[in-house]
Structures are given as structure tokens and as C-alpha cells.
Amino acid sequence: MLYWSWDPSLSVGIDVIDSQHLRIIDYINELSVARNEKNKEDVTQILMNLVDYTTTHFAFEEELMKNAGYPLSDSHKKVHEAFISNINNLVRQHEEGRDVTGKLMSTLQIWLTNHIKRDDKDYAPYASKMLNPGWLKKTLGRFFG
Numbered sequence: 001m002l003y004w005s006w007d008p009s010l011s012v013g014i015d016v017i018d019s020q021h022l023r024i025i026d027y028i029n030e031l032s033v034a035r036n037e038k039n040k041e042d043v044t045q046i047l048m049n050l051v052d053y054t055t056t057h058f059a060f061e062e063e064l065m066k067n068a069g070y071p072l073s074d075s076h077k078k079v080h081e082a083f084i085s086n087i088n089n090l091v092r093q094h095e096e097g098r099d100v101t102g103k104l105m106s107t108l109q110i111w112l113t114n115h116i117k118r119d120d121k122d123y124a125p126y127a128s129k130m131l132n133p134g135w136l137k138k139t140l141g142r143f144f145g
Contacts, residue, residue, distance in 0.1 A: 003032035069124040
């Protein structure tokens with residue numbers, strides 16, 4: 001059973017961003033499975049992958065907003081930075097042996113739902129005007145190699 005399923009209300013209308021958000025949800029579901037199986041090694045690996053992917057997604061999104069001329073890109077970036085700081089705190093607690101997986105999954109689900117529906121949908125009209133296959137391919141390659 002999935003911890004969290006993609007919901008069309010989470011779509012920002014930009015396929016590349018939606019697919020990245022979906023991948024983050026997949027990581028959260030993988031984390032749930034590893035937690036239920038009490039597989040600490042898998043939890044650690046998935047957690048590291050999730051943090052790495054989310055950080056890369058944020059950087060891609062910030063580049064997209066900047067290139068699109070989104071006027072609130074600086075404040076959006078600060079929201080990302082605060083979130084990453086919070087997640088890194090949970091990672092440290094995990095590394096200290098605490099089981100923060102449930103709290104992490106809940107935090108991610110609540111934060112991402114609100115962030116996508118509010119903040120990300122705000123920049124989508126700006127970004128969709130400037131997306132083209134050449135820019136997308138070049139930029140995706142730089143971030144997701």
C-alpha cells in the first residue's frame with residue numbers, strides 16, 4: 001500500500017516539474033516500505049537519495065524561475081533553503097540513531113503539498129512561457145546528468 005499517491009491537484013502544468021514532484025513522492029513511498037520492513041540500511045540509502053534528489057530539484061526549479069523572470073524567485077529560494085535545513089536536521093537525528101522516518105514522511109507530505117499548490121503554481125505561468133526543448137535538455141543535463 002502506498003503512503004502517498006499522486007493527485008492531479010498537485011500538477012503545476014509543467015510536465016518536467018510534475019515528473020520531478022512525482023519522483024519525490026516515489027522516494028517517500030520507498031521510505032515508507034523500508035520503514036515498515038524495519039530495514040535501517042534501506043531507510044538510510046533512500047533518505048540520502050531523497051535529500052539529494054530534492055536538493056537537485058530545488059536547484060533546477062530555481063534556475064527555471066530565474067530564467068523565466070519570476071519576480072518572487074529569491075523568496076522562493078529562501079523557502080527551499082529553510083526546508084532543506086529542516087530536513088537536514090531530521091537526517092542528523094536519523095544518523096544519531098533516532099527513528100524520524102514517520103515524522104520525515106509526514107513533514108514532506110504536508111510541506112510539499114502546500115508548497116506545490118501555492119508557491120510552485122505561482123511561478124508556473126512565468127516558466128511555461130519560456131520553456132523550450134533546447135533549454136530544457138541542456139538544463140536537465142546539468143542538474144540530473
